[in-house]
Amino acid sequence: MSISVGDAISSFKIPILMGVMVIFGFGIGYLINYTFFSDRSPVQPINFSHKIHVTDNNIQCMHCHAYVDKTPSAGVPSVKKCMGCHKAIATDKPEIIKLTEYWDKQEPIPWIKVHDVPDFVYFTHKRHIKAGIECQTCHGPIETMARVTRVSSLKMPWCVDCHTEKQVENGRDCVTCHK
């Protein structure tokens, strides 16, 4: 009988390999989920295109997101604001018909949040806009997006890196964002 460790280990080759495969597969699976079933670009109730509005028709961001430099939240435009233009413009398009339906029922549109931070994070648009940060810095080439896709991780290191780089006053103090 052999007392070689190598032989003994090689007799367990298959179970070990199976374990490796499970771990490997887990990673692959998670990646698949992340790439193909990601929540970064959800299908919205109305297929709103920033490209049509911003790039093609040259509407400024602040026209709709009117609160962005005044309040913590950028402010998603009210249905009334949408209807302000779309009473007359492109009323025959299927997406606009959907919008009109919401307006007729006087119901809000249940947009799905793409850029969502946990409840314990207090992010303010106002300070970032006033500090001269472009929308695109965080939102990516939003003006070209037919469907909004999140391009930033919105995770803490992403925030902190920028705060460190720009030497934000108290930018690394926890209570700046968590309170």
Added chain:
Amino acid sequence: MAKITDKIKEYTRPGYYEKFDYHWTMSIDLDRCTGCGACVVACQAENNLPIVGEKRFKERREMKWLRIERYWEGEYPNLKLKFLPMLCQQCDQAPCETPCPVAATYHNQDGLNTQIYNRCIGTRTCAVYCPYEVRYFNWFTYTWDEPLEQQLNPDVTVREKGVMEKCTFCVQRIRMAKDKAKDDNRRRVKDGEVTPACVQSCASEAMQFGDLNDPNSKVSKMTKNKRAYHVLEELNTKPSVVYLQKVEKHD
């Protein structure tokens, strides 16, 4: 080598700061304080403190960031009852800050003893080390009876089970005042611009709040009063809450 000694020096200094940007301080004049409890409710309203119910009170698991302690002196009929509003003292040499293994509580550049709820893992060491016993632990995830949750302050995180919490000197109000100062292109927050909920509500104006670094602030003047003292000063925790002695004898 010099670098290392510098580092050691840095680590031996409590709080790591030579001088605070702001040194938020509260003064409580016990000669004015009536012990009415308005501040307790104000704090509960502002900071989303849960309604825990009688059972939890019985288990001594109440959640009151600010409580009023009462101490009797003398015997009937020559009795005195003294009230002591007790809240986080925001100590500059805080016994609670060092033992947190994940640094969820630390001293920030404003002299605040901060508590970061989402970093807390709930070892409760800080509460054990705190001589003032002003740290409160979320033994459970508390819920509000519908529709009471509509009252919750959106500027303050609602804490989940397993998290330590305590008075923050209403840091959300401090942040808001700083935000406003920035909007107005001011470098500093003016005295009186920040009032924590308890200070705001105090009917006898016993509480003052402000920046100790500003020699003209109301609270700076209060701390220079000859009645000013710290509770349990002998522990040398350097609290940021200054109490003013009750005047015992009338002329």
Added chain:
Amino acid sequence: MTDTNYQEPGYADVNRDILQTLLVTGPKYWITFGISASVALICFFGPWAYQLYVGVGAAGMNRSAMWGTYLSNFIFWIGLSHSGTLLSAVLHITHSGWRKAIYRSAEAMTLFSLMTAACFVMVHVGRLWFVHWTAPIPNPMELWPNFRSPLMFDVMAVTTYLTASSIFIYMGSVPDYAAVRDASTGLRRRLYTIFSFGWRGTAKEWHTLSWAYMFFAVFVIPLAVSVHSIVSWDFALSIVPGLHQTIFAPYFVCGAIYSGTAGIVSVMFLLRKYMQLERYIREIHLDNLGKLLIVLSLIWTYINIVEVFTGWYSGTSFEYEFLKFRLFGFYAPLYWEMILFCAVVPLFMLHKKIRTSWKWMFIISILINIGMFTERFIIVATSLPRKFLPDAFGFYFPSFVEIMISIGSFAIFTTLFLIFIKWTPCVSIYEVKETLKPLRRDA
């Protein structure tokens, strides 16, 4: 029960006797294992799952007593861990021959009480799902743990100790694994081939082993002393009256060795009885351990007297009130029970008859550990509710969940130990052989 019945085993006897504890598994073992595993499941993991679901409020801790039985259990198990490796290492260095029959099980005790203690850290924290933040591993938040925290010292110390102890016990077991390998076939043989690292028993191997073993023995001793000192700093670095004491480090170390040694006596008794190892674990071991216990008991008593005296001598209200509560308050019966079991009862061991009686020593060792368990409970339960502000004075009584988990921890320890004795020979085969008279050529 005396040495007259003792018949020296031969080398072959040693192999056979000890290996059969490993290779032959009777129903008695399975029943014991089944009971202890299910108790662990029902008493420990069940309530723990409940506690994870509702929050730490399932335990009896409250505003003034933020720490409770979980931490006292933690210290108890860390304490119990103390003699194994420490004793084994000290005795190895001092070439005490009598250590050889007991050290394996003692070291195993260390290992498993440390694991049980680690379980209590997990049970204790409020948000178990973030407990990995205490480990200094690179993380997406770019945050480090707080190295100034005594809890961090603790995490470091305990993990180091656990690692060192594991290596120490494993290293000592390698020749025995080889013996198991040689005595078995099939899967077991293949596994033990790996465990034994291909040990062949050459002179060079023996030499290396003994050198490495000695190194580790020296290395482990300061570590063991530091671990419990550091555990004591969890308490002593606070400013709570009753915890903030300079004597806490020696107090804890002494208490740890004390309870650990008593633990070894208990385990030895049981092993001897149930594993038929009467020939290897003998009265001489008991006698020596008894002497050690007496010394430790006297040190422990001294420290307790010092603690009360300094509290009284301080003249501060903080210390007075806390001492009043500890000595005469609600938990006074527990305090005096602890004094009885840990300071008075061990004095009986001064009598040699008791010291060498298995039955009596077993009872005394159990009593000492009950006393030491109480001590840990009292440290937490009588100090924290009497802190600085009288208005915040409180009271602590363990809840059902806490009591269940405390009971369950003993089952966890037993289960782990039972698994261990089927994996590693619980008496060191080769070192027992060393103590035997050399073989006669003609035999």
Added chain:
Amino acid sequence: MTNINRRDFLKLIGAGSVGTGAGVLYGEVTKQTVELLIPQVIPPEDYSPGIATWYNTTCGQCSAGCGISVRTREGRAKKIEGNPVHPVNQGRLCSMGQAGLNALYNPDRIRRPLKRNAPGGSFTPISWDEALTTLGRRLGNLKIQGKGNQVTLLSDGVRGHLDKLFATFMQELGSDNYLQYDFAFPNALYKANKILFDIDTLPYYDIKNTNYVLSFGADYLGTWLSPVHYSLAYGHLRQGRGKRRGKCVQIEPRMSLTGANADEWIPAKPGTEGLLAMAIANVIISDDHYRGSDIDDWASAVGSYSPSAVSGQTDITESEIKRIANDFIRHRPALAIAGDNIASGTNAVSNILAINALNYLAGNLNKEGGVIFNKKPSLVQSTQQRHASYIDMMGLRDAMSTGQVDTLIVHNTNPVFNLPNSSRFKEALTKVPYKVSLSSFMDETTDLVDLVLPLNTYLESWGDDIPEPGVGFTTATVLQPVVTPIYDTRSSGDIILTLAHQIGGELPVALPWTNMEDYLKAGWKEIYSGQIANSAFNSFDQFWRKALESGVWGENKTCVPDRKNKTKQVQLNNITIAPEFSGDEKDFPFTLLPYISQTFFDGKGANLPWLQELPDPMTSIVYNSWIELNPATAKKLGIKEGDLINVQSKEGSLQAPAFIFPAIRPDVIAIPIGQGHTQYGRYAKNRGVNPINILESIVDDASNALAWSSTRVKISKTGKHIDLVKTSGVTRTLGRQIFDKPGKHS
């Protein structure tokens, strides 16, 4: 890899797929839940997300009339703070006021109108139309039949335009049965002020500037009249005036919050405080401190009350009385006030008269730091005379039980809880054929009615108010809704106006408005054109906008005494100063002192969880009732804290746990009012005891008010034990450095 056979390969593939599946699943499980961004359909004018909007309005939690600022975010009220420009509370607010949010968002609010199916049956929800039509028809029929007088409206102490609306409505209906009832309303104080000074409104007590407050039971920091204002004044008195620190003396059998803060707490025998005041007056006269022309009258009036004569009755030594009298004179301007338990015995008015006389004798009237008389409020009607005394309520009871009341409308008041069992009010109430309750909560009275009309809380309503007691100058506040009603509820004004239209006849002519806002605006337009027009405003709209914005009209902050307003010479004659008690001293050895709870007031606050969780200032007890006992008494009877005690009066008994309270006379036991609800929502229901229940129906003859501090009781142990839920551990400092600088303590 060549030596992997097919079987093994399949195993590996299998393991890989299991792993992949687990990975996908893990990714799915750990995904953040989808959150929605819900936009407004049409955003309100002043809406901006994430920014708070503040609305100024008036607090409705008690009758002090503090101004409040409510912080709202996204249309929800988040926090109530004091209105900084309001002269009463100047930005401060008490715990009750702040807990108003609990009333607004109370889970036990009545959410829609309810109708009782059959007598004694359960309620079913109905529509507002149905509810108001039913009631309107009934009232209309009564009116047509000329039986308008059979309608009774029993309201809480409403003021301003709502009061006017009620009055007009009832008048047009042909009924003169419009009553207001509040348990804590100080009938005796009004009566005594009327007798002595001939004033209808309460004077302004200038605690802020006085040197010496001699308070006979008035818990002015806790519950008396306007606690927030007096707390502000107290703070100023103590430390706001440099070296001139005012002194406070409290004379009461059980230490109240004010007693705890006073420099001296003197427990006189309950009911004898008037005697004590007379003795002080005697000292003032005999020591030649009073020089008025009517000194001889006074000398004869107080002559028989020498300190030595009074000392035995009051249980206060002669020298003590002399000392107090001298202090009172020496520290002028000083202030003698009476209230709460002292002003609720059978000799309440006499007591207050005697105490008020001290102010007269010391010359503290109409002086800074003394008693300053309020001008009659000229802006909004205030009709204190509508406040029903206990005798009036008994009149209502008799009318109800003899069938003279056909329809009873109860508005926001809870007489079933706030009247003693011995009044038999509840039994009489059940005899009324049709009972309607306008209330936000299912309280004990509402639980008995046939129709429930759920009210908006004050944070959802329009209205106006004047502070009472006034602040020394004319002022009025406006109530405006700060949130849209969260349930299908309406404000009382809207209901009454709708009813008026429903009933028809002359009613819509007298009350042509359809909602309270219009009515209020019209009323204020009148006031504006009458009294304010020539002031700083261009138009009424500008004035109204300003008033809504600041929440108060008349916002200067100091009270200047009107020197011209000379007091007439007052005289004290024929006062019956000795107290009477229900029950023999031998059988019932203890005086029962029910006191108005600082947290629950008269029981109104018991359904607010923040108040239930606010530790009682004196005892730190939460969520329960307790009986306060002197330690000596407790020791004598072998009672320990938490022992369940049976308290027996002539009229009934109750059981509550004992609390050993050091600062109470040994012959007195005290129970807070406020708990003991049998209805009133989950936070209040079946919690503690209501001491009002066991009071005897005895009144103070001069004011007709219930003498609720004049019941004697006996107590006995029941052998049961309840752990009192309190937050305080040990309430002694144990010589620790808590109130002193280090080193000073021993």
